[in-house]
Amino acid sequence: MTDLAHIRNFSIVAHIDHGKSTLADRLIQSTGTVAARDMEAQLLDTMDIERERGITIKANTVRIEYEARDGQQYVLNLIDTPGHVDFAYEVSRSMRAVEGSLLVVDSTQGVEAQTLANVYQALDADHEIVPVLNKIDLPASEPDRVAEQIEDVIGIDASDAIHVSAKTGVGIPEVLEAIVARLPAPSGERDAPLKAMLVDSWYDAYLGVVVLVRVIDGVLKKGDRIRMMNTNAVYPVDRIGVFRPQMDPVTELGPGEIGFLTASIKRVADTAVGDTITHEKHGCAEALPGFAPSQPVVFCGLFPVDSAEFEDLRDAIAKLSLNDASFSTEMETSAALGFGFRCGFLGLLHLEVIRDRLEREYGIDLITTAPSVIYQIHMRNGQVIEMHNPADMPDLTHVDHIEEPRIKATILVPDEFLGDVLRLCQDRRGLQIDLTYAGSRAMVVYDLPLNEVVFDFYDRLKSVTKGYASFDYQMAGYRADSLVKMQILVNDEPVDALSTMVHRDRAEVRGRAMVEKLKRLIPQHMFKIPIQAAIGGRIIARETLSALRKDVTAKCYGGDATRKRKLLDKQKKGKKKMRQFGKVEIPQSAFISALKMDD
């Protein structure tokens, strides 16, 4: 146990890819926390998907021991956070567990959308902020210009920002000193009743549920009986420890310290992040304010390509939810796709990550339906229905109006692309809230419908700005608009999995694009197939897939019978990969392509 004055707790925050995890590597390495031979790049990004995509998804905590220039020994608890907007929730709760933030800004890029978002959150959490200008080893680095920009755009003092190369290690000693000198020590009472924050929890195959805690007051020891104030559950503590970054047992955790406990908790769902942990007896009187829960905002259906794999999918989803409480699932049945799950995600990247993990770690081929948001259907009788799936759209005659979720989007973009960005936002039914300049960069704030964003906004933004824009958003309430459900009819049969909600003015364009795509994806049949997009009973787009003209084997004699029969038997198996709609067979692959959100 360490006295409060010798503890510093901080998070490392930045826009995506500005070098948080690499900076964490250097801090870990230069303090000898991990032996040189065990070092690897982005050491804390341990999930396959993190390593593969080179991004952080889950926040990670490490305890570092550091002897400062004043000759004293300090304990530093760092939390490396993800940069992507989908995982902003990880950042905000990490910040609640610490007193300061290292704000990393890539000195070749400057302030980006998440830089801003992170600063606002850090200020909100009353953090001391130390700006770190990273990647000064690169020729394009302009630390002075970026420091100025930080002052202009964010309004915090950047005169003593530290110039660093997380790659080469330049400036790392200065960062360590600044942590000790500029960030505040935590406060807390060793003798007060135990009060600890449940920061995060996850499932470990060997240890069961592991809980990340930050002790505020009092002392947590192995064997203590603890109470979760929110859920009121009581557990005996099996183990406590800290991360270096591997799990290392300690005998106790005192005020200001960050570590973990295990307590034979069965499911992650039994732990509420933000909850207050205290002792069963002589507990603290008042709980911590807690965190606002994370809310899934994007929904889609996940169906196994091979319907026989439904049970496998169910198991896989159950296992994944053990570890990721931020995605929600419920059973769904589709006439088109059979049994599957409707899942809610924090954003599109989160959706992709989960889908990838299901496919890769559990070996299940999936069909993903078009992403949708939660619509509020206001019925004439005053009832409000939360609709996660356009297939559940109630009878229109009972609907008074439909409201959709809006977001407040902040986009930073070089001047030259501003026109394109404004056009894109306008085109997506955006309402401009603000437009300011910081040097040659513009900052635009728009109120946009989330449904226009989940479709392909991010990809479009990247392409119109050649990758130079950055984007961040927050949910911003609901508003009514003229929304309709667009159905796709194949050979006059509606295909439920292809239904989407669209704005009336955009329905025709969307409908046209969809039917044209389907025409290319559905194989020819023995008859011609109309493919239509419809709103209510009205057809808004139509294509006709012509009938197959010729499909016949020229020669088939005695010697061919065996081979042809076996070919037919093989086609029987291939047929599993088809879905039947009335008389039309649509290959699974057509759904996957039709519903792909990026083209």
Place this chain on the structure above:
Amino acid sequence: MRDDWQAGGFGIYVHWPFCQSKCPYCDFNSHVAAAVDQRAWARAFVSELRRYARETPQRIVNSIFFGGGTPSLMDPALIETLIACIAEHWPLARDVEITLEANPTSIELGKFKDFRAAGVNRVSVGIQALNDNDLRRLGRLHSTAEALHAIEIARAVFLRSSFDLIYARQDQSLSAWEAELSQALALDLDHLSVYQLTIEPDTAFGRLHQAHRLPGLPSDDLAADMYQLTQDLCKSANLPAYEVSNHARPWAQARHNLLYWRSGDYIGIGPGAHGRLTVDDTRYSIDTDLSPDIWLEKATRGNAEHSRVPLDTADRVTEFVMMGLRLSEGLDLLRLKQMGGALIEEKVANLVDLGLVTRSESHLTVSAHGRMVLNSITRELLVD
């Protein structure tokens, strides 16, 4: 069940696996060999025939077919030996059909009379094209003049003859095909097999095609037009299709091939030859080694079969439907039922609605229109 094959008849197929050269489109089991010891082959064929004769005594042979490869390269004496051997071991039908496949080169034409003397009563000649340039591109050793001469000789020597043509060739236009087919039809033939050029994977054409180096093949639409044109021209020349690619005067239909499409029993002799044989209550699918050397050695040792697999009801039904739907006479539904097979009525009704099949009490018949998409129809009926 035990006698179902009788509705199709009983035949013997003899495979001669050698050719003078290998055509680039051909995936038949044919090889170019320097020297062939025809006596050794005679002994092997005879040994195999005797083996089967012990298994199927008393069956009346409806048809004998010498196929290949190029069986017209066989010594007429060898043909004679084999026909005699068959006649010795089985009763021959009074109207037995004995066909020999022939290539239209002069060496072979010279032997036609000897083949007739040996007992052959029908020839099937691979004309392929009536256009010298295309014949060359198809790797053929004969010219148009030789082809026309072959037709003349064949008809002079044999009462029944048939000719093969291949269309949908590289750079062939619809009008060129129309002219060529009309020229053939003007000869007043009795039987014509007209095949769309199929690019088979394990051939020279297949490999070129794979490498995008076989230009000028027709689009699916043009191929469909060519097929349609073939149907129309043959029909008006009084040579209606009795099968997907086969056209004949009603009396001139090839009995041997009908036997395959009607799921009769047949013995296959020679490398790669397949057989279907119903013994006691079981129908077997029999195949043999493809390699001429191995086959010859195994046959000489007493049994050239590579495998003999009993077919279950599902297999038999699949084959019966798949083969039977190719015929204009239609699929015999009574036999299908006796075999333990059934069609899904709803699917049949859909196909009837689409005008692709017609259905009577006793038969399901693919319409001329439906024949163009026969594989889809077969899949629809057999795969659920």
